[in-house]
Amino acid sequence: MTLDERSAPMPLSEPETGEGGIVRLPPRAARKPSPRPRTSLPEAAPVFPFSAIVGQDEMKRALLIAAVDPSVGGVLALGDRGTGKSTAIRALAALLPPMKAVAGCPYSCDPAGSASACPHCAAGSPRHGRLVPIPVVDLPLGATEDRVVGALDLERALTAGIKAFEPGLLARANRGFLYIDEVNLLEDHLVDLLLDVAASGVNTVEREGLSLRHPARFVLVGSGNPEEGELRPQLLDRFGLAVEVTTPTDIPTRIEVVRRRDAFERDPGGFAAAQAGAEKALRRRITAARARLAEVTVPDASLEAAARLCLALGTDGLRGELTLIRAARALAALEGEESVGLAQIRGVAPSALRHRLRRNPLDEAGSTARVARAVAEVLA
Amino acid sequence: MSPPPEPEAGRAAWDRALRVATLLSADPHGCGGVRLRARPGPVRDAWLAALSAARASGRPVRRMPAGIADDRLLGGLDLPATLAAGRPVLQRGLLAEADGGLVIVPMAERLDGATAARLAACLDTGRVSVARDGLAARLPARIGLILLDEGDEDEAPPAALLERLAFRLDLDGVSLRDIVPDAAPRDANPARPAGTQSRSAAVTSHRPGHTTTWIESLCLTACAFGVASLRAPILALRIARLAAALDGESEPGEAHAVEAAELVLAPRATRLPEPQAGPADQPEPASADAPADRDGDGDRPIDDVVLAAVRAAIPPGLLALLAAGRVRSAKTGKSGAAAALARSGRPVGSRPGDPRRARLDLMATLRAAAPWQRLRMPREAGRIAIRTDDLRITRYRQRSESTTIFAVDASGSSAIERLAEAKGAVEALLAESYARRDRVALIAFRGAGADIVLPPTRSLVRAKRGLAGLPGGGGTPLAAGLDAALALALAIRRGGGSPLVVLLTDGRANVGRSGEPGRARAGEEALAAARAFREEGLAALLVDTASRPQEAARRLAEAMAARYLPLPQANAASLGAAVRAAAPAA
Structure with a gap:
């Protein structure tokens, strides 16, 4: 269990693949018209490793369950400040095993799935699969609707006169995770929008002369402090699992938390390397559990x-x-x-x-x- | 606030403040920042000036205006550049501009939760994510914050933010006399507070100790002083490392750990450690006389040294509160601060919408239309083409209004004249709140149940009519009355208001929830109902209306976490004054 990632050196240049699977878009000028650039696997980005988090077993278990079976329907972590809620969720991005997706598809469609699901694949382009990190998309505070839903690609509209859709955060989160920190501070109109998409798994865009639908199935992960304000009941119900996070009170655990955080801050790379074995084992466990899930019977x-x-x-x-x-x-x-x-x-x-x-x-x-x-x- | 107690205290506080300035300038982002509690004036200016002087390395320092909008804080569309270039151009926000430096937040006690959350995210990740106006970017923003806090005693910057800052300073006890620079130049590790001076001089860093030991003692000290959050020992350790680095040492020594504990942990103390038991389960022979005995510290366990240092460094005002057991470890937040769609209040941003139903946000609309101008090719030069899609409306947040709920025991035992006094107090308060735009509600419980006599209202006429018809007499269904008050208070809070429950009773319940008489059962149910108030963190005031203070009422107030006010001679004027004192800061 840890805290913020303040002292981790940040990759400052773009394009970057920070925090494991979160893929950042490069500057527009450098971008080719349609395909979304990706790196094949998460780089050794200095995030605090999931397996090094001390305690907080319920939260970790809920996140692993959501990673094994996304249909569980999201995880809400509410609790005390400074208990490593954000750290755990961001660490999950680096932990998740990669998935197969159609190369160049901005919605990361499954090559084995239906081709009619998204506008890109329906256009009939060849559907080669490639391994990509499972997206864990951060919804930044203060994000506006157009960036969440997606909007007309201004650049292409202005330079080439092409009416093209520029996918938003919901498109990037398809088949992955959408993380909202301080979920109780989210703007109401964004909450409504997210609820609608999370319920249907489809993002319907009707704006700026665009009219399209694309798949947006994601695991909603929220974290927050109940003292900042109550969550609307509809949003509460939308999360499959809700975990309570409390500050550990026993001294040895607290000392271990501070010790690991200190070790990580002083040498993020070395710390991550020391945990690599544990991370790998955990990743393998997730992969195995996914493969086995369909065979688990419920008496x-x-x-x-x-x-x-x-x-x-x-x-x-x-x-x-x-x-x-x-x-x-x-x-x-x-x-x-x-x-x-x-x-x-x-x-x-x-x-x-x-x-x-x-x-x-x-x-x-x-x-x-x-x-x-x-x-x-x-x-x- | 408090008059400067003695000259050395002021001087010591100033020395500590200067040390914080040094540390903060050395690594703003690592420290998180400082909450500076001080009235505007020469002392505060001198501290800010000391900061600039210490910050010779050219780190940026930016001042954040109150009520800053997202496009300036996080970044957004650069309107002129976008119009000129014909494509969206990003303008960096204040946080990104201050990368590597400090952001000064004036009137931090007025900071709203949303802005605080943006600042906190920036402190956590060291960057700012922009996903606005069709732009997406992640910019480095490794900042430290200086929260200028001019609040009264019950006002404070948002806890989520305070928690991430290493330092808390209070300059109110520092006078101009204290800040005159010394003739002798200060060294890197300036004089310590008067009480600990001799010890600090004796134990500089020649007891190196392993860093692991410092981690343990900082954790133990944090626990001993009731500092719950784990960010505190983590920050303290970071400060100890920073202090060591400034001294040119690779590992922190005792002096560094002690200093970090004094600066980071002491101001966060919520209680004093038990003098006998000492922190946790550590065997401590010298624990009992630790604070008093400063001579034989050569052999004392390290934990004791840190502990004693923190005890000595606790600000005097806080110490008095701790001794009186008055500090609550967790302050209940102002929930429901965000009100529903409003047409007045403070603007908090804009969203697409129909300006016929809300107020048009002209700048946001222009910003939305700007990138399209080339494409739309206005027929006449100098005219901007705006379409329906571009229209933006302003969103407002209303100040959450406070509602005082009077729950009045109208039973026979509570005597009719009490009811008359309660009525008088409600009327007096109502007249007063009419000017303040606060609301009043009245619940009466008697006989078999509770009634909302007066739903939340600002109307004088309705209030008077409801009050006039208030009957009295019968049993005391205290639990039913508390349930009704709780339900109403929660409903008000969900709607974005701040409720205050004022319970007027003698605490002697004799009717249960089922409506059946029975003193023991009714009392138990009332206590259970009262505990729900504590759980929900509702502000409450219990006025004991019995002619002599009642033990039952006092216990009830304790269960509710309510302020207890025995008022044998309650009258409208004194009641009104008590309510005003107990009202939550809105």
């Missing part, structure tokens, strides 16, 4: 346990139950199990359910305690 007993748990907690709708099962299956895959047992359901229940409880003014216990109580009673 009736586990389905029933999940249903009883949701009933006992009175969660709204079926979304909670579905997320609970999916997350438990991804966890089983990560742990190398062949079927989902009560242990996995118990493990993911707090993350999958705590943000779906109705506020109960009569119960002064926090939602985490309520889930824990229900788990103890129902899954005894």
